[in-house]
Amino acid sequence: MLSTSPSLDALVARFSRLPGIGRKTAQRLALHILKLGTEEVRAMAQALLDVKENVRECSICRNITEEDPCAICTSPKRERRLICVVEESTDVLAIERTNEYKGLYHVLGGRLSPLEGVGPDDLHIQSLLDRAAQGVEEIILAMNPNVEGEATTLYLARLLKPLGLRVTRIARGLPVGTDLEYADNDTISRALEGRIAL
Amino acid sequence: MIMLLTRLRLRNIRNHRYSELECPPGVILLWGENGAGKTSVLEAVAMLCTAQTFAAVPERSVVSRDASEMELGGEFCTHRGVRHEVVYRFPRDGGRRKIEIDGAPLTSAADLIGRFPLVTLSPDHGAVTAGSPAERRRFLDIVVSQVSHAYLLDLIEFRRILRHRNALLAAHEKLTGRLRTELEPWDRAFAAAAVRIVRRRRSFIDAYRPYFLAVMRDIVGAREVPEFRYRQSVETDLEREKAADDLAAELAARLPSDHARRSTMIGPHRDDLEMLVNGMDVRTHASRGQHKTLLISLKAGEWFFLNDHLDERPVFLLDDVFSELDDDRFGNILRLIPLLGQTFVTTANRTVLDRITHETTERALYQVEAGTVHRYMEAA
C-alpha cells in the first residue's frame, strides 16, 4: 500500500494500539477524525489530556478518581465493614451499575499471571491487607471467572483468613470466560447475593 | 435420518484453488494420484468439524502458499433435518482463525467441537498404538471432548494452569518459601482440574472398552485378546472425596524435583493409556499387522461409541488406509462401512476404487487431479 499521508498513518497506528481496535477500525476512526471540524478535534484532544492530568488512583481503594480519597471511600452512606475486591476499575463500574452493593471496594490492578510475569508484588495486595486489619468484617473476592482469577482468589483467601474476618467469593453464577465487565446487571446481582464463604 | 455433511467448499487449501463437492449419504470416494489433493479434502472436513487438522500439522501450513486466506465451507444437515452452514477462515500470516455457524461468529473454537462429530483414521495415526504416550492422550482427549463439553473446558483450563505453574517454576532461581506460597493456589487449581480430567478419562475408558472389543472381534476373531488400562503418572486414589487435596499435597512433596527440571512431572499430561495384546505391551510386542488391526478397532470402536452417546451420527474419514491392508482386513472393513453412515475415503489404488464401486450401494465417486475435484464417471 502506497501511503500519501504520514500523519494519517501515524494516527491509524495510534488507534491500532488501543484494546479491541483492529487495523480496519483504526483506519475508519482516523478518516472520521479527518472529517471533523477543527474545534471538535481540539476538544477531543483536550479530553484526552484532561483524563491524563486529572484522573488518578484513590490512595485507599486504588479505584480511578479525581478527588483523593474517592467519592465511594468518603461516602457516609457506604457500609464500611464490607470490602469487595476486584481486578480493575471497570469491574467497579459494572458492580455500581447494579445499584445493589453498598460496601467499599479494593481494586487490585490486575490478577496473578505468572505467564505474563504478574506476581503478588505487582498488585495492590499489601494495601488490602492493611485495610483488612482495620475493623473490616467481610471481604468479598470478585475476580473474573477464569484460571487467573481463580488462582488470585485462592491466594488472597489464604492471606486474609488468618486475620479472623469473613472471606467470601461471589457465586460462580458468571459463565466461565465472561468477565465481570461484560456481565449483565442481573447476573452480577445474583453472583453478589449468592456469595460463598471460603 | 442421520447427520450428513451435504456440501463442501474448499478455497485456497494446499493445491486447491476452488473445489466444491456434493456429499450424499454413504461412501464418498476420492480417487487420485498421491499429491493430487485428496487428503486436503479430508483435512477440510476435519477443520469444519473439530477446528483442527487431523494430521496434527498447524493450520497455517495448509493454506495455499500464494493465498492470503483459506476459506472452507460446509453445509450440514442434522438428523432432525436442520441445516447448518459452517464457514472456517484461516489467514496465512499470523492472524486468528474465524469460524462462523449460520453467519454468527464463534467466540471460541471450543463451541464447535462436538456439534458435528467426526472420527478420523489416517496413516499418521499409527503413532496412537506405536508411539509416545502423548499420541494416546491426544486420542483420548479428542474423543472425550466430543462427548463432554465440560471435559473440553477442563482440558483448556488445565493446560493454561500448567503453563502458569511451569512459568512460576522457571521464574524462581531458588526454591524458597515464597515460591511455595505463590505456587499454592496454582497447585490447588491444577489438582482440582486434574482430578476431574482423570476421572472422566477413566469412566470413558470403561464405557468405551466394549465397543472397541466388539470391533476387534469382528476383524480378527477371538485369537487376539486386547486390553487397555489407564496409567496415572502418580498413584492417587481418585475415588476419595479429598482426591484433589491428595494430589496438591503430592505436587508440594515433589516440588524439589519439579523445580530442578522447571517442569511438572505428574498429572494428566503425563498419564498414559497402556495397550496390551494377550497380556503383552503392544508397543514392544505387536507385529505391524496387529498394530493396524488395533488402530482400526480403536477408531471404528470410537465411531460406534460416539454414535451411541451423541445425538448425531459421526462422519468417518478414512485417509489412504486400504492400500496397505491384506484382503481379509480390507473385506472386513468394507463390510463395516454401510453401518458407519457417511464415510469419506481416499485412495490412489485402482483396485480399491473398483471394489468400493462393486461392493457398496450408496456412494459418490470423485476424481482428484492437481487440486481439482470432479465426478468420476463409472463405466456402464
Ligand SMILES: [Zn+2]
Ligand atoms: Zn477509594
